[in-house]
Amino acid sequence: MPIGNIVILGCGGYIGSHLLDRLLREPGNKIFGWDLEHRKIEHHLGNPALNFEESNIGSTYARQRLEEQVASADVVINLAAICNPAEYNTEPLRVLDANLFDLQPVLRMCAEQRKWLIHFSTSEIYGRTISSYLPDESFDDPDLYVLKEDETPLIMGPIRNQRWTYAAAKQVVERLVYAYHRERGMPFTVIRPLNFFGPRMDYLPGHDGDGVPRVLASFMAALIDRKPLQLVDGGWARRTIVSIDDAMDAVMAVLQQPERSQNQFFNVGNPDNEVTVRELAELMRTVYAEITDDKTYLEHPIHDVSAADFYGAGYEDCDRRMPSIEKAKALLGWTPRKSLRTTLQETMRAYHETYVVQAAASGAPAEATGPAVSSEEAR
Numbered sequence: 575m576p577i578g579n580i581v582i583l584g585c586g587g588y589i590g591s592h593l594l595d596r597l598l599r600e601p602g603n604k605i606f607g608w609d610l611e612h613r614k615i616e617h618h619l620g621n622p623a624l625n626f627e628e629s630n631i632g633s634t635y636a637r638q639r640l641e642e643q644v645a646s647a648d649v650v651i652n653l654a655a656i657c658n659p660a661e662y663n664t665e666p667l668r669v670l671d672a673n674l675f676d677l678q679p680v681l682r683m684c685a686e687q688r689k690w691l692i693h694f695s696t697s698e699i700y701g702r703t704i705s706s707y708l709p710d711e712s713f714d715d716p717d718l719y720v721l722k723e724d725e726t727p728l729i730m731g732p733i734r735n736q737r738w739t740y741a742a743a744k745q746v747v748e749r750l751v752y753a754y755h756r757e758r759g760m761p762f763t764v765i766r767p768l769n770f771f772g773p774r775m776d777y778l779p780g781h782d783g784d785g786v787p788r789v790l791a792s793f794m795a796a797l798i799d800r801k802p803l804q805l806v807d808g809g810w811a812r813r814t815i816v817s818i819d820d821a822m823d824a825v826m827a828v829l830q831q832p833e834r835s836q837n838q839f840f841n842v843g844n845p846d847n848e849v850t851v852r853e854l855a856e857l858m859r860t861v862y863a864e865i866t867d868d869k870t871y872l873e874h875p876i877h878d879v880s881a882a883d884f885y886g887a888g889y890e891d892c893d894r895r896m897p898s899i900e901k902a903k904a905l906l907g908w909t910p911r912k913s914l915r916t917t918l919q920e921t922m923r924a925y926h927e928t929y930v931v932q933a934a935a936s937g938a939p940a941e942a943t944g945p946a947v948s949s950e951e952a953r
């Protein structure tokens with residue numbers, strides 16, 4: 575069933591590109607998409623069902639156009655963000671602008687016109703778990719670490735730890751969205767993604783971008799370039815990883831069932847796929863050894879690096895992100911299905927195809943050869 579007229583802010587990013595793949599399969603959807611870039615959605619740009627504007631949503635031009643588009647929309651989806659942890663403590667003002675101030679006019683438009691806003695927030699708004707502040711024996715008490723949408727307190731570190739600029743901005747947006755709902759009658763859905771893994775996340779440094787992308791792309795680039803995987807603070811932090819395909823099923827369930835999804839906050843993650851980052855690094859090299867049929871990857875070097883050296887001052891990690899997904903199961907009828915191994919196999923195969931096989935076919939230098947270099951050299 576088509577959804578209708580859909581405004582999507584940040585439609586050219588990782589999640590946006592997968593969402594367009596789903597929405598443009600369905601005849602009858604008309605999409606008004608905005609982003610600063612189009613590389614990941616190039617395959618959709620000729621589609622007459624997509625009206626794409628490559629522009630900053632904070633510009634005067636965008637605000638004027640968006641007024642009209644929001645008026646005709648059945649739903650407005652916000653994905654626009656700076657959501658790379660390497661930038662939270664190094665470019666906090668940009669992070670606050672992109673994740674909070676640039677969005678405020680659009681929130682106001684949705685509220686004034688009582689349009690359904692689906693806002694992509696983050697599990698980072700939970701901050702750190704209660705158990706992380708208590709003695710070790712509290713570690714295994716689910717009451718102290720399972721993240722429940724409408725119950726769990728939101729615990730962030732001190733202001734000097736600028737890692738929390740992103741989470742703080744996202745929390746204020748959630749509070750604004752909820753206030754617009756309560757005081758102005760704006761329908762909303764908040765989605766809190768927990769580490770969606772799939773093709774097209776970020777960029778691979780030295781291949782199609784520069785800097786430090788999120789962990790999937792960081793480890794993928796290191797494997798392809800035969801550089802050591804860099805493990806921050808020993809890789810003690812835990813993440814639950816959900817396949818982008820499962821995650822998109824959840825988003826479609828939200829869109830197709832407004833009577834069940836409106837005015838709710840949903841975690842979208844896979845509690846069965848919890849790993850430490852060290853376990854993730856080890857599993858990724860094993861899976862890559864299978865994909866490349868190259869056993870040397872089984873011993874691919876993993877180097878420890880301190881958070882201060884890797885991210886700079888002001889970084890502090892989220893210790894554990896274990897979502898309760900009971901609400902999504904009960905209200906949306908959604909359950910994630912893909913195991914961590916399957917998710918990594920599918921995702922890493924896609925990266926290998928793009929950055930090694932296709933790059934080689936086009937003559938681009940995809941893979942560095944020779945011995946692995948030290949972590950200092952790799953940075």
Ligand code: NAD
Nearest residue numbers: 584586587588589609610630631654655657694767769770
């Ligand atoms: P992404 O960085 O790939 O996509 C965000 C897009 O927003 C980018 O393409 C960027 O160019 C665009 N953008 C940023 N500021 C803009 C502006 N002012 N005007 C126009 N476009 C702008 O990120 P993603 O992984 O696709 O994440 C999408 C949303 O989901 C974000 O809100 C993010 O915080 C949230 N999220 C994602 C994950 C995940 O696992 N990927 C996890 C938690 C939260």
Ligand code: UGA
Nearest residue numbers: 657659696697767768769770788789792804805806811851
């Ligand atoms: C990220 C971002 O904040 C958001 O995109 C999003 O809100 C959130 O994921 C999410 O998906 O829910 P985080 O998981 O901390 O947060 O970011 P990653 O860069 O993917 O890092 C995950 C873990 O790997 C962290 O412990 C980090 O220190 C570690 N890491 C990262 C490494 O050990 N080595 C690396 O090369 C990169």
